[in-house]
Amino acid sequence: MTAKVRGSAFRLALLGAVGTAVLAGGCASGGDGPTGRALAGGESCASxxxxLNRLDARGVPSSVQAQAAGKKLSPQQKADADLYNRLLNDYLGARCHV
Incomplete structure (x- = not known):
C-alpha cells in the first residue's frame, strides 16, 4: 500500500471512530447545535x-500513528502530528465532514 493510501485509510478510520464520538458529544452537550463549534481565527472548513490534505501528502498521518504508538519522533514530526490532530479535531468539531 502506498503512503498516501495508508494515510487516507487511517484518516477515514479516525474520522469514523472520532466522528461518532464528536457527533454524540456535540448533540448531548446542547452546544452549538447541528453546525458544531465555530472555527478559530477565520478558518473555514475548506481551509x-x-x-489536512497538505499534511496528508507529506505523510504526517504515519507520524500521528507513531506518536499514538509511543514511538520517539523528531521535534518537527511531533509538531506536524500535533498540528494534524488539532486540525482534525477542529474539522470534526465544526462538523465540516457532515
Missing part, C-alpha cells in the same frame, strides 16, 4: 481540509 482546514486543505491544510
Amino acid at each position: 482546514v481540509k486543505q491544510q
